[in-house]
Amino acid sequence: xxxxxxxxxxxxxxxLGELDKFVKHELKAKYYIRYVDDFVILSNSKKELEDxxxxxxxxxxxxxxxxxHPDKSKVLLLERGISFLGFRxxxxxxxxxxANIRKFEGKLKELKILYKxxxxxxxxxxxxxxxxxxxxxxxxxxxxxxxLLRNFNKNFRIRDKSQIIRSAKITNFFRKVHAxxxxxxxxxxxxxxxxxxxxxxxxxxxxxxxxTIWEHIANLIEHGxxxxxxxxxxxRIVHILRKIKSLDESLKEIKSRVGKANYNEIAxxxxxxxxxxxxxxxxxxx
Numbered sequence: 001x002x003x004x005x006x007x008x009x010x011x012x013x014x015x016l017g018e019l020d021k022f023v024k025h026e027l028k029a030k031y032y033i034r035y036v037d038d039f040v041i042l043s044n045s046k047k048e049l050e051d052x053x054x055x056x057x058x059x060x061x062x063x064x065x066x067x068x069h070p071d072k073s074k075v076l077l078l079e080r081g082i083s084f085l086g087f088r089x090x091x092x093x094x095x096x097x098x099a100n101i102r103k104f105e106g107k108l109k110e111l112k113i114l115y116k117x118x119x120x121x122x123x124x125x126x127x128x129x130x131x132x133x134x135x136x137x138x139x140x141x142x143x144x145x146x147x148l149l150r151n152f153n154k155n156f157r158i159r160d161k162s163q164i165i166r167s168a169k170i171t172n173f174f175r176k177v178h179a180x181x182x183x184x185x186x187x188x189x190x191x192x193x194x195x196x197x198x199x200x201x202x203x204x205x206x207x208x209x210x211x212t213i214w215e216h217i218a219n220l221i222e223h224g225x226x227x228x229x230x231x232x233x234x235x236r237i238v239h240i241l242r243k244i245k246s247l248d249e250s251l252k253e254i255k256s257r258v259g260k261a262n263y264n265e266i267a268x269x270x271x272x273x274x275x276x277x278x279x280x281x282x283x284x285x286x
Contacts, residue, residue: 012036015064022059027052033084040084049075086135093140101144104132112155125156189216190225214264222271224279232265240269247273 016037023029023041029052031042043049053073060066072083081088086100111128114120129152136145192202199217203210220226228237243257247270251263258266 009036018064019056019060022063023052023056027055035085038085040082042078046075087139095139095141095144096136108152108155115156122156186216186219189213190220193217193220193226193231211264214267218264218267218271221268222275222278224275228268228272231268236261236265237269237272240266241273244269244273247277 013036016034019039020032020034023032023039029041029043033040041049041052043052053068053075057068057073060068076082078091081090083089083097086097087094088097107128111120111125115122115125129148133145133148136148188206189202192205197205199210199213202208203213206213217226217231221228221231240254240258240261244254251266251270254266254270255261255263
């Protein structure tokens with residue numbers, strides 16, 4: 001069966017279920033992670049890990065007729081990073097493996113040639129870039145993705161509007177581009193919002209002022225990572241929207257017409273309008 005096929009993944013998990021039982025129940029390894037045929041065991045003892053490695057190798061040979069990869073099965077220090085699912089994982093961060101980055105950059109060079117020779121339209125290349133960006137976003141790659149987008153816009157300039165076939169696809173891409181420009185502190189707030197915590201609870205947990213958390217919320221809304229409709233009552237949002245005449249207006253000017261809503265709520269509604277305006281402008285440029 002071909003690699004990547006869902007049937008292959010299913011049978012791999014069924015077959016290697018025996019390995020899971022052996023590691024958890026026989027070896028009693030406390031920290032064990034497996035994804036299809038890629039697995040990691042964590043321990044403070046190098047001797048224990050060496051022992052695990054030998055026993056697992058014997059189990060695979062005798063019970064499942066499999067062998068550990070001689071080059072990939074190693075005992076490593078976590079501080080040097082561990083390769084797992086295409087990422088190099090450290091204590092507090094993870095980055096894509098250099099081999100994966102080189103492979104994608106090689107692909108991008110090929111696409112550049114095909115684009116120059118009019119063999120591909122820009123939308124097809126956007127799809128390829130979008131897939132890689134979605135993958136890279138799982139790591140700590142903000143600066144890398146920002147530079148990648150800068151180079152993409154430089155090397156794949158739009159020749160004419162006829163290149164845009166599905167505007168919805170391009171709009172969605174730009175939405176994700178904006179979403180990648182969020183500060184790390186705001187991302188922490190986003191995780192807590194998704195857990196259902198209130199603004200007050202998040203402020204207490206993070207030891208910030210509530211106003212700071214509201215700033216994070218507005219930032220997340222502006223970059224398309226958080227729906228304003230999940231933060232504020234719909235009636236209040238609509239009421240504020242009706243009172244905003246221009247994005248150039250100050251919060252104070254809008255407040256004078258809105259009434260009961262506070263400045264934080266008005267800022268969030270303005271952020272929502274800015275997000276829609278940015279996507280609309282980018283779509284027109286594309």
